[in-house]
Amino acid sequence: MKQFTKLTPVAATLMLALSTTAVQADDKLSVGGFIDMSYLAVDTDGGASTHNSGVDQVEVNLGYDFGNKLTATVDVEYKNSNDGANVEQAFISYAVSDNLSIKAGRFLSYSGWETEEPTGLFQYSGTGYAQYFYGYYQQGVSALYSSDKFAVAVSVVNDLAGPQSTDSEHPGVETMVAFMPTENFTVKGFYSVDGDTKMLNTWAAYSKDSLTLAAEYNSSEDTAGAGSEADGYLLMANYGFANGLGLTLRYHDYSIDDATGNTFEDMSAITISPSYTVNSNLLMVFEYRMDSDDIGGMDSDSIAIEALVTF
Template sequence: MKLPTTLTPIAATLLLSLGSMSVANATDDTGLFDKLSVTGFIDMSYYSLDIDGGDSSTTSGLDQAEIDISYDFGNKLTAHVDIEYQNSSEGVDLEQAYINYSFTESFSVKAGRFLSYSGFEAEEPTGLYQYSGTGYAKYFYGYYQQGVSGMYSSDKFAVAVSLVNALAGPQATDAESPAIETMLAFMPTDEITLKAFYSMDELATGEDTTVINTWASYAKGPLTLGIEYSMSENTQASYNIAGTDSEATGYLAMVNYAFTDKIGLTLRYNSWDVESADGTTVEESSGITISPSYAVNDNLLMVFEYRMDSNEGFGTDANSMAVEALVTF
């Protein structure tokens, strides 16, 4: 569910500027470049898909590369810009661009284009415990959005409210009927995180789509556990799958264990289904993922994945294998 804006000339200008900054930084005495931080990643993979009773396919190469730029103006104001290249779209895109103002240590407001807070699984490969996402994010997660968002956070509690043009519309500019995303988070201990999201948007059909996303995680030492449950109404109308008055539910359970500081293993089960207004199941899918990983060094992570999917709605099963090389900087 990618809806990026292609901005190759802007991206090229920014990259050239970064090159100039790195040279100037060697002789900078003003501290200007101390306020600038640049991070990013390069993501490459080999992927093989075998569909029972269907064709098999194999792909390899560069999946994605990204540069994230942050600048601290001082006086509680910061700016953040993410530029990415995706091989699937064959272009350089502006992913995020927003400013953030911290009124206090606990309360801040950001405005521009930013990623939704919702969802247990991250949008970027650097935030995933395995190679692939579940596949149900487009039904239950928000996406990159344009608008304004306020957050209050403390050690044990956080709340956020976002008013955006669309829950999944990074290019949306119509603000006549804004969408809303709300978040409640509780962190009763250092190991436990609980989050709940309620989101609502108006579709082109005039109907309201509502999404509830809840997840919890436990992380202590080498062990990380995660569970998620989501449900939505009318979400499918925007994808022309089930129409108005459709319903969808989905969940996942995941365990990740780090045997050493270099070797880890992730096991995940996920499932979701979509029903039309008359109760007909139009999509029913589940999957099991086994994904070991190996950290070659601080910057290079190798991820291996074997996944088994069953789509009862279409009566097909599929097995896939992947090898991913993820470089971060």
């Protein structure tokens, strides 16, 4: 599913060099990104232990403001599991008004509490259930209307989770409604349809001072194929201390049934994740995670250390 346009290493290096030169000459071009590296040890009951370390992901984000309310965004990434660099996102945006904007190209779905990128996570790992309940990178057109207390979005895409799909005969549709009754509280709901696939994602978050609380509920039909049904949820709390230390606690659970109602995947996990902000560019994340597999019986414990550099 995670296939993007490939760039050769030479082309990727040239693109980065040209963009850096352009930044020095034109303040309309912005460059950012991150370097993500980690050590991960997993101990599975009845199985072998694994130890992996290295650079997980490098990403460069390029943005250009043409003026006249038109902007362009291109994200280039390298992942250790891929061969070379990839174009992750590439889209243009037009601000119809202060509240309404339209974008077209390849972009990430709005859905899901947990982000696709490590820079948006409160801990090292994602739940692992995003493939059943969230949209992914998509190609199409999306409109967003937002105000201080309300937002709505509609995306019409070739595939809810197909970044390279070009078949638009039977498009997928993703809708979002969001409410922000106060500056500390947000509620969002997403309903997406693509053929027989239907996904519902809802989450609420409360954030004040150093405390963030979040809860998410999901359900879907046919995301695992063969008429399957799935549901899942998470509960999360994060607190940031004054000395740069942070702590995240998370519990998540999900299950998938086949067309006959038999459960073939039933997973849950408890995650404890301290973190330390070394400076404005370097974040260290530590994680201890306990996974339970109620169907396969392959319970596991994992320990991770992550260094995340943003620029």
